[in-house]
Amino acid sequence: MERLQGLRGMVDLLPQQTALWQKIENTARHHFKRAAIPEVRTPLLENTELFLRGIGESTDVVGKEMYSFLDRGNRNCTLRPEGTASVVRAAIQHGLLTQGPQKFWYAGPMFRYERPQAGRQRQFHQIGIEALGFKDSRSDVEVISIAWDLLRDLGLKGLTLEINSLGDLADRLRFRKDLISWLEERRGNLDASSQDRLKSNPLRILDSKNPSTQELLKDAPSLSDALGEESKTRFEQVKEGLQNLKIPFKLNPLLVRGLDYYTHTAFEITSNQLGAQATICGGGRYDGLIEQLGGTATPAIGWALGMERLVLLTSKIEPEIKKSEADVYIVNRGAKAESIALFITRSLRLKNRIVELDSSGSAFSKQLKRADKSGARWAIIIGDSEAEKDQFILKDLRSEKVSSGETLSMKTLFQRFS
RNA sequence: GCGGGCGUCGCCAAGUGGUUAAGGCAGCGGCUUGUGGCGCCGCUAUUCGGGGGUUCGAAUCCCCUCGCUCGCCCCA
Known part of the structure; x- marks a missing residue:
């Protein structure tokens, strides 16, 4: 196609x-x-x-x-x-x-x-x-x-x-008459499009970009005098x-x-x-x-x-306007984790947080890489076994070193972001 | 409507008549079946905007066409 x-x-x-x-x-x-x-x-x-x-x-x-x-x-x-x-x-x-x-x-x-x-x-x-x-x-x-x-x-x-x-209007009509008669006498020295305009729209000849026409116009009757x-x-x-x-x-x-x-x-x-x-x-x-x-x-x-x-x-x-970055990037993998991830994503959004949800299902390392690249401040990592136990990992993506993050319950997680 | 320049992967870009169309960025996968910024490895254009022609052979030459771009005209 x-x-x-x-x-x-x-x-x-x-x-x-x-x-x-x-x-x-x-x-x-x-x-x-x-x-x-x-x-x-x-x-x-x-x-x-x-x-x-x-x-x-x-x-x-x-x-x-x-x-x-x-x-x-x-x-x-x-x-x-x-x-x-x-x-x-x-x-x-x-x-x-x-x-x-x-x-x-x-x-x-x-x-x-x-x-x-x-x-x-x-x-x-x-x-x-x-x-x-x-x-x-x-x-x-x-x-x-x-x-x-x-x-x-x-x-x-x-x-x-x-x-x-x-x-x-009266000024313009008067000037138009004067201009036409003045230009008619010098018609031969006008560029082609200005000659056309003599009939259709003579005032427009004034701001012709043609250099020789401009030269000629220096001595033309002026609009300001006609006012x-x-x-x-x-x-x-x-x-x-x-x-x-x-x-x-x-x-x-x-x-x-x-x-x-x-x-x-x-x-x-x-x-x-x-x-x-x-x-x-x-x-x-x-x-x-x-x-x-x-x-x-x-x-x-x-x-x-x-x-x-x-x-x-x-x-x-204004060389660059930064793209708007998320507050939180949700990393998740596994059936249980993925459904909880959606719930957490929405809950945080309802708390007016800017949240990006990774729905790729790819390996945690990949998701974290994307989280890092996204510019988000925080990553919340949701795995199946932890989710079962009401445990979620919160990582500060802007910390100096790569951290292992802290483990929080959903309730404390929401408190952090309220 | 009229002139000039240009058109190779999502982006940048080499190649200018001769076997498989460089490279970089981005993307994807792996090293690491479940944990980020680095690194390493691999994959990603049967095709050079499209069509036709010349040629044993074309992304490379010619024609047409489409698009982009700069300028004229004009306007914001």
Whole structure:
């Protein structure tokens, strides 16, 4: 038989890795709890329409990366490529926004059909927060600070926070017009994909990685100049807020981001240790999205961070998380001994001891060797003849010398471990 | 979707056209029918990701395919 393999870009996390994942998840939960943010869990599968309208049809995510299919009832379904649209959908659907502004966090797998590479999988995992109904610039600062503190708490170094303002809808439309006409005149000097974007998504040309396009853009009309007065002061407030909190940031006037729903503040946190996929956290304000998805116009802001990339970074500074070791390893052999062993194992577990039971039936020397290797502190040795006489041997596996252990009755044994 | 690198046992890894495909780790068994960290001995790939071809002969050369990996695009 040919061996079956997992799907491309779908990764198994083995026990060696899950310890680190749990550590990161726990840290994140702790930060959310401190900020009084509750969790929401939404389905992995949504109506394709949600993402078409939410993320934008001209984006790469929607255009070429979605896992979409018809279900048995001919519904057009998509495995969620990101979390924000779902959270907003759920909030609208359940009328949560009528109860005033609210924040949520979420965590879970997302799906994008891309070529896997370092820090990028087809099923990947994000942790994110969404603050719905918050208009003030202080909420931008608060939300960014939560991400920043979380990453610092994980001990990460070499992080850069970049921010930009995309302005409101009117600003963007005005700028879009200016940019298009300026670029049209220089169309010949643009790289191929930027030429395509001139029609579909001209703002994205700004953060083209193509060097000659970047060179050309140095003299292009700038987004920051196109911002209206209100947008400008708003952005100033965000910058001041970050300064007050001593959160270092870099202005990046070319930071546009790939999803259509962003307005005003857009930001990214990158690491200098990751290779090509350096963004570990990305987010921004999306004041138009909720209305776009059929809710009443509500301002909002959020971010998401990529677990795989966080794990990559954290594993560099956290070389080894020890596997959890048992308190007690139960060595046993013989019919009578084996049934008593099971009883003792369960009893000790009910006393909250971590107990590993050897059910191999192999020679005592073998079992003891495994006991030693397991890292357990104690071994309880159960043999047939002793078990008959209510005698059990307790050995300290961490003692300096190999000891013969002490002989105890079951009652005293349990007392030792209560 | 496009480029580069790679694919030999659970893991690491030698072998680069010629009789039985090194070695290490892990695993299993024994020395020790019932007692741990050491040691010693033995066992563990008819087969080199899969398929096809070249050849008297291939893990070694060619083609296809699958997978991994790095990068482009894009994003977390």
